Amino acid sequence: MKKQFLFSIFVLIFMQLFSQDTLVFSQENSSMFSNRYFLNPESKTFEHKYNTDDGQLWYGEGNYEIKRNRLFLHFGDSEKAIKSENQITKIYDRVNKTDTLIVQIIDTQDFAFVHIKYNEEYFYGDLDNGLVKIPKSKFKDIENPIVQTSLQGSLISIELTEISELNFIKITGIDINTIYHFESNFKRNLSFKKNKLKSKDFYNTSKKKKVTFIVEE
Numbered sequence: 001m002k003k004q005f006l007f008s009i010f011v012l013i014f015m016q017l018f019s020q021d022t023l024v025f026s027q028e029n030s031s032m033f034s035n036r037y038f039l040n041p042e043s044k045t046f047e048h049k050y051n052t053d054d055g056q057l058w059y060g061e062g063n064y065e066i067k068r069n070r071l072f073l074h075f076g077d078s079e080k081a082i083k084s085e086n087q088i089t090k091i092y093d094r095v096n097k098t099d100t101l102i103v104q105i106i107d108t109q110d111f112a113f114v115h116i117k118y119n120e121e122y123f124y125g126d127l128d129n130g131l132v133k134i135p136k137s138k139f140k141d142i143e144n145p146i147v148q149t150s151l152q153g154s155l156i157s158i159e160l161t162e163i164s165e166l167n168f169i170k171i172t173g174i175d176i177n178t179i180y181h182f183e184s185n186f187k188r189n190l191s192f193k194k195n196k197l198k199s200k201d202f203y204n205t206s207k208k209k210k211v212t213f214i215v216e217e
Contacts, residue, residue: 025213060183
């Protein structure tokens with residue numbers, strides 16, 4: 001009878017918590033760092049983010065399931081979404097056309113030597129703001145010219161469509177490997193009781209063997 005009563009209490013707490021869109025469990029006593037699990041009850045997916053005080057991030061995502069008093073986390077390919085931060089954005093303006101194409105290159109590996117190459121000619125970025133300015137006359141009579149640049153140590157090619165209306169290009173390259181520590185393709189399980197999670201101290205954040213996570217209101 002007592003076991004049935006305790007189980008009923010657990011189910012009620014579970015239903016109340018998981019009526020929310022996203023549950024955030026934050027590690028106790030973490031003023032110098034941030035360690036959180038984000039659970040989405042509708043899709044049964046999760047994210048884990050552990051931010052250190054020196055700017056590094058342990059990041060993982062995947063699917064989860066709950067069995068009895070245990071939360072089972074199945075970490076998938078956690079790098080996939082983060083890598084999408086490396087991107088090329090083109091801005092067109094059909095009204096305010098310009099004679100100069102401006103390219104902004106944000107490369108965490110090589111900011112000082114940003115450049116654009118076209119037909120063996122190099123256009124270098126301004127030392128103050130990193131902006132590369134290219135006269136559009138350089139692309140005269142070329143329908144879709146292709147320029148090249150170096151991003152994160154690799155050579156990339158960019159096709160310039162509708163060059164007369166293309167005013168600005170932003171190229172972003174983030175060195176994710178020096179910022180992120182990816183948690184991929186493994187399983188982890190935590191104790192789940194009431195509104196708390198308990199697990200081993202995987203990141204050596206305290207002198208205790210186990211740490212507690214409290215659901216944020």
